[in-house]
Amino acid sequence: MRSLSIAALQTAPVPGEPEATLARLDREARAASRTAEHAQLLVLPELHLSALPGQFDDHADHAARVAVEIPGPLTARLEALAAETGLWLVPGSVYERGDDGRVYNTAVAISPDDGLVAAYRKAFPWEPHERSAPGHRFQVFEIPGIGRAGLAICYDGFFPESFRQLAWLGAEVVIHPTLTTTSDRSAELITARANAIFNQLFVVNLNAASPAGLGRSLIVDPEGLVRAEAGAGEELVTDVIDLDAVARVRRFGTAGVSRMWEQLDRGAAAELELPMYERGRIQPRPDRA
16 A cells, blocks of 8 residues: 555634744644644645735735745744654645746645655636636645645646646645635535546645635545545544556446546547647637637
8 A cells, every 4th residue: 555644734823913823834834743643634724824814905015025935944943844754744835926927826745764756737727817827737746655645725626627736746645725714615516526527536626714715624535535524614634545546447447447547548538639738728619719
């Protein structure tokens, strides 16, 4: 077995206080590792360490005010926490100020041995409400001796291209931090399972707890079966997933019958015309061109 023990912390930040939220994460990471003493990976919700104000408070200049450099002082402190606890960290996402001066919504992966190993800028910000700039590249990273993980952020899950590209890059599990306060959370639960089924991989979809978000986090297996599901409040969602299950499902098929990746890999789609993806980019719809 290629086992990955996950501790997904469905929690909320200290509103408007990134420093206090980081201090709280330090305490909670240690508590989580005591509760799940075999945990290898700790996951936090989207924008957790950027500590957004309350849902109905003014967010106008918050992203610009709290945006950080990556790598920088914040990732250095996260690297120290990972090294001390022995945990891999995907601490949600943060507002990042890029070299171009734009603000991105960026998820990072921190190794306890090697520090910052991946940084992914959200490809599909929730427009028009989210003003961060979109990223242009999907990101996977290796957990040595275990397998390959991909990163997605919240609204990315509504775009099938996101998870399909991560799977094509070899992801066997997608870590998907989320911050959802709206009534489409029920739809997100469906897309989490659908993305797992379509791409035959694990999905860890972690939302913020009430009052920052609606909770209901999920861990889904490669056949779309829900392994763990949280309520609305603060909760530590734990599971030990076997990444060999991805190879099994892709070999024998979902429910033992549907082998989508095998069909793609043997070139069955080689002659299929996909004008939507010409020149490696999504093209405008014909009625919008």
